[in-house]
Amino acid sequence: MIEEKSLNFLEEIVENDLSSGKHKSIVTRFPPEPNGYLHMGHAKSICLNFGLALKYGGYTNLRFDDTNPITEDTEYVESIKNDVKWLGFQWKNELYASDYFNQLYEFAVKLIKKDLAYVDDSTSEEIAEQKGTPTQPGKNSPFRSRTVDENVKLFEEMKAGKYKDGEKVLRAKIDMGHQNMHMRDPILYRIKHAHHHRTGDKWCIYPMYDFAHGQSDAIEKITHSICTLEFIPHRELYEWFIEKLEIYPSRQYEFARLNMTYTVMSKRKLLQLVNENHVSGWDDPRMPTISAVRRRGYTPESIREFCDKIGVAKRENLIDVGLLEFCVREHLNKIALRRMAVFDPLKIVITNYPEGKTEILSGENNPEDENSGSREIPFSRELYIEQEDFMEVAPKKFFRLAPGQMVRLKYAYIIRCDSFVKDANGGITELHCTYIPESRSGSDTSGISVKGTLHWVSAQHAVTIETRLYDRLFKAEDLSQAEGDFKEHINPDSLLVVPKVYAEPELLKAKGEERYQFLRKGYFCLDPDSKDGKLVFNRTVTLKDMWAKEVKKG
């Protein structure tokens, strides 16, 4: 009997609506504006909206909120669809707010005829002036008292293209003294002689968010319209339109957006990073966009798991990026193929191993997965190990190589370090070791047990690859609290390219969809920049490293 997982507040609402009979099934929607790439915050929203419908047997529409032709583009539409699919969700209908432009126009006319909307000739400055402030009431526009007929005619003319951008707007007639700023005669339509990615040049007036979103929800009979906290003040207006237009009463619910440590999660800021070349693009693996984490090697499973773990509530939060890393390690540990690669080579010569001899050893692809099989690894007299795996004078708890010390070479033999060679600067250039022939992996009769196991690569057989190691994009943990402009906190060392890493030859067969664990180094995946003869790997995340922590402690 598994204890039932407690519900988040949205699931509670849905369950109540279902059990009370308010709804027989639910309909949600994911409503991105196609003006940027999706990020992890959107992933949270996607998992929520699609997850709810999946759990309670409803469906989810993908609806592009494309009411501002100036900033929107089909490039973004395509990336968004791609990202949602990649995350593993399937929408019922692909819809666009622009599909409803005719209907929205009729809604506007209806409001005008009910004397609940009017055409205003005020400039945007004047309208801002009329709005007042959160603590001071606004004042009526001088155009507020136009007759219904006049408004109908003017609005038609706006639609017909008689006026220039900004010359007129359509506003709701509510209450300029309202406590809620959004109820102070909000703008419904504005004039933009702009080409729309879907409707082309058909329209020169476009509805504002508030006059498009809720109505689109109603048209689609969305039962639960879920958005982020900053839309709370819009809810009153959302419901005002439902009442006055007498349309399907979708209900809006708000949850706290995702914030993560060491990064920013706003499209505006991410766009800035892209435009100002602080990153190579929207899918630069250091970005928190979905396309970037995908390129970096994160799996959809791990992101869904992450979204599940962070929960949903109404209080502001700052999630430790370490939790995301935990989720991806957890998944990658189960599926990644193990490979060996040496980043900072130190040559070792096995002095008692025959020159010219090559042995083919076998290494399991994944100890976590019995069905993953094994691959062949060449072993020979000259090998590379990591520089950091040798110390001339080793502390007692150093289980790696040092003069006289023994280690196991993974999948191979136990070796002992006999001597080392130094260059003029005192740097270690070469180790001379002897191997224990009867310690061969899988048939070890030596009876020797060692504390350390090293990864290695045969010098003669190694292939070289490029690797890109990523660190956090920002140095500040909480960018919302950090002083000054967010870009002042960019981490200059967030990308480290290692142009030449020595890898076991099996890696030549690497495939883009595959995930790899470079033993003791982390999880990696092939980057699309790879070409024949030059493979590039991204480090998704490091392995947990207790030893590094130990060393730090001193």
Place this chain on the structure above:
RNA sequence: UGUCCGAUGGUGUAACUGGCAACACGCCUGAUUUUGAUUCAGGAAAGUCCAGGUUCGAGCCCUGGUCGGACAACCA
């Protein structure tokens, strides 16, 4: 000076709707280990923003504060 949201270990989310605060990440110990990974066992860590009140009993209810956030784009 207004209105609206919110407040539980370091972080995030719970608490059967009033019954002596749980789970996850992180942290610390130890065991296992041919990855100092994984796995396993254990531990530290909040008395629930504050002050009153109701109650046999309050993180949950009431009152008043405090703190944090949102709201004044022809953006969404």
